Amino acid sequence: MRGTLFIVAAPSGAGKSSIVNACLARDPNIRLSISFTSRGPRPGERHAEHYHFVSADQFQAMVAAGDFFEHALVHGDWKGTAKQSVEPQLAAGHDVLLEIDWQGAQQVQKQVPDAVSVFILPPSREALEQRMRKRAQDSEDTIRKRLAAAREEMSHYDEFDYVIVNEHFDAAVDEMCAIFVASRLRRPMQQARHGGLIAALLADDGAAS
Incomplete structure (x- = not known):
């Protein structure tokens, strides 16, 4: 059974990488590209x-x-x-997560319409700036450019299947993992995974009265 392709995007500083890493540590069925x-x-x-x-x-x-x-x-x-x-892992039945930006997400969604996409938002613009500065890895000029780009990036949230607001980190991780589990429980996935069981459950053994 082919694996599911998950797409996760967010503006810089929204906590995407931290949430993804926490989910990967919790869910061994996800492979990061x-x-x-x-x-x-x-x-x-x-x-x-x-x-x-x-x-x-x-x-x-x-x-x-x-x-x-x-x-x-x-x-x-x-x-x-x-x-x-990506492709060899999906073909082998592994779920693959792409941690990419909205531009890359658009390209992938055109090629893989059944990919499951998630966009992560910060709780406020002030929190976004604070998180960027807390990293202390970028120059002031780089931070200004990233803040200017963030609004444009966040305007694409409505192109994604799910939206998570990263206000409380643990809750955001729980929500992301819940998306992974729910996606695996979709009817087509369960039909492929448990076809034998479903056929046996629905078989007419002539015992019905």
Whole structure:
């Protein structure tokens, strides 16, 4: 049975990565697709664990070769999901999570209409700015650019199946995990998973009176 593709997007600073990591630690049935990016690593980020870090020229060569499932220019840097990071795992029956931006989400949704998409919102614009500054990893100019882009990013929330407001972290994690579980319980998924059981339950054994 083919796995489910989950798409999770949010504006920078909304807590997307923290929520995703907490859900991955709780749900062993989810596989995270590691994206490629042309930007340099931030403090604490490691190659092939947080991103596949490549040069802009390398990224463009991959685009030309058709290697990407989706790709987009985000805050001046390229990000993308390689096809080999997604399709083999889905075909093997594993659920795969894409932690991407709204531009990438649009591309994926066109190619995989049954993908389940989630958008994460901050509880307020003030909280969003505070979270950006708390990271202390970006310059003041970068923070201003990210805040300016956040409103545009959040305007695309209505293109997603589910919306989570990350006001209380633990509650947001619970809600995300609930989406994973509910998606696996959809009728077509259960029909594929338990076809034998359903057939046996509905069989006419001639005992009915």
